[in-house]
Amino acid sequence: MSYSTLQKWGWSNFFFQQLSFEEISQEKTVDSIFRITAIHRNRIEAIGACGESSIICPAEFQPVSQYLAVGDWVMAELTNEHHRLSRILEPKNRIRRISNGLPQVIAANLDYLWIITSANDEFKVKRLERYLALAYEFDITPVIILTKTDVCENLDDYLEQLNHLNIDNIHPLSVNTPHTLNALSAYMGEGVSIAVLGSSGVGKSTLINAFFHTELPTREIREDDARGKHTTTHRELFFCDNGVAIIDTPGMRELQLFDPEQGIERTFHSVVELSQQCRYANCSHAAEPGCAIQTAIADGSISQAHFENYCKLLKEEESQKRRTIGAHAVKEHYRQYFKKIHSGNKDQW
Numbered sequence: 596m597s598y599s600t601l602q603k604w605g606w607s608n609f610f611f612q613q614l615s616f617e618e619i620s621q622e623k624t625v626d627s628i629f630r631i632t633a634i635h636r637n638r639i640e641a642i643g644a645c646g647e648s649s650i651i652c653p654a655e656f657q658p659v660s661q662y663l664a665v666g667d668w669v670m671a672e673l674t675n676e677h678h679r680l681s682r683i684l685e686p687k688n689r690i691r692r693i694s695n696g697l698p699q700v701i702a703a704n705l706d707y708l709w710i711i712t713s714a715n716d717e718f719k720v721k722r723l724e725r726y727l728a729l730a731y732e733f734d735i736t737p738v739i740i741l742t743k744t745d746v747c748e749n750l751d752d753y754l755e756q757l758n759h760l761n762i763d764n765i766h767p768l769s770v771n772t773p774h775t776l777n778a779l780s781a782y783m784g785e786g787v788s789i790a791v792l793g794s795s796g797v798g799k800s801t802l803i804n805a806f807f808h809t810e811l812p813t814r815e816i817r818e819d820d821a822r823g824k825h826t827t828t829h830r831e832l833f834f835c836d837n838g839v840a841i842i843d844t845p846g847m848r849e850l851q852l853f854d855p856e857q858g859i860e861r862t863f864h865s866v867v868e869l870s871q872q873c874r875y876a877n878c879s880h881a882a883e884p885g886c887a888i889q890t891a892i893a894d895g896s897i898s899q900a901h902f903e904n905y906c907k908l909l910k911e912e913e914s915q916k917r918r919t920i921g922a923h924a925v926k927e928h929y930r931q932y933f934k935k936i937h938s939g940n941k942d943q944w
């Protein structure tokens with residue numbers, strides 16, 4: 596087998612360069628390289644040059660979900676007819692969140708994050724801003740997909756709200772009007788990896804089935820109102836005929852960001868820019884004279900809700916940091932942060 600066999604699973608020079616000279620010179624090395632497709636309690640499913648394989652995880656890599664995610668590239672040795680995980684290759688990126696107070700890796704080595712929302716009561720701009728911050732935090736291109744447009748009467752309202760998010764890739768569609776899915780072809784290509792995220796019931800698995808002709812389980816139509824039930828129960832990566840790796844995920848009840856600073860800055864770019872124009876460096880943007888944010892809210896150039904969500908995410912980040920680095924360090928951190936924002940020197944953030 597050769598390394599080019601791995602390319603259709605997303606292998607690239609970035610990973611090849613991590614191999615030692617000795618590893619490259621050994622012919623069997625290529626057969627010990629795998630991409631993770633599913634993670635179970637102490638075993639992972641993966642695909643390599645010789646096909647699919649089950650890999651056993653030694654204790655030092657437990658609990659697996661804190662170290663590894665679908666999409667990761669690993670090396671495994673063949674011992675007693677079993678593959679045993681021996682090394683994790685450094686990922687291009689890895690999306691993480693906090694779940695039950697612990698870090699959790701959601702997926703690794705992605706090119707796009709498809710953020711799915713549906714044109715009904717589920718739709719919340721605030722939730723989308725959170726997902727966008729997640730994409731930006733890990734430097735992955737976000738794509739917003741608005742599903743179920745066939746059963747909505749006020750599509751323009753949804754589109755207008757989406758326009759305010761200032762992102763390039765927004766696709767309204769419905770699996771019941773198949774031509775609306777054509778726009779997604781723009782993201783196809785061999786070796787491209789996409790994770791599909793969004794609340795339960797927005798139609799993630801249905802969309803994947805319709806577009807990639809897969810047969811993932813989806814919610815029965817008559818169960819459409821069932822709340823809190825997840826049809827997809829674990830994250831799974833699979834490869835489509837056109838060479839795209841797609842990761843279906845269970846709906847998220849809440850998305851707590853891992854280290855959202857950079858993501859917040861990009862999602863709320865306009866708020867950050869405005870705050871640099873406030874008269875006082877320590878402006879709290881409440882009622883101070885010369886507050887550029889209050890002026891912008893008053894003249895309608897940004898919405899009150901957008902600003903409030905920015906404050907909320909910042910606050911959340913602050914309490915998260917406090918838990919990990921202590922109150923004093925947090926205070927100092929934010930002192931420096933706002934000083935930098937105000938001096939317009941954001942490069943280091």
Ligand SMILES: Nc1nc2c(ncn2[C@@H]2O[C@H](COP(=O)(O)OP(=O)(O)OP(=O)(O)O)[C@@H](O)[C@H]2O)c(=O)[nH]1
Nearest residue numbers: 743769770796797798799800801813814826827846
């Ligand atoms: N009318 C209409 N219904 C849709 C559309 N897409 C999905 N649905 C329905 O929405 C319901 C939920 O779809 P799923 O694909 O199971 O949702 P999911 O996001 O994968 O949900 P979880 O796996 O629980 O996270 C199903 O009954 C689908 O038939 C659409 O474009 N139009």
Ligand SMILES: [Mg+2]
Nearest residue numbers: 799800826827
């Ligand atoms: Mg699903």
Ligand SMILES: [Zn+2]
Nearest residue numbers: 873878880886
């Ligand atoms: Zn201000």
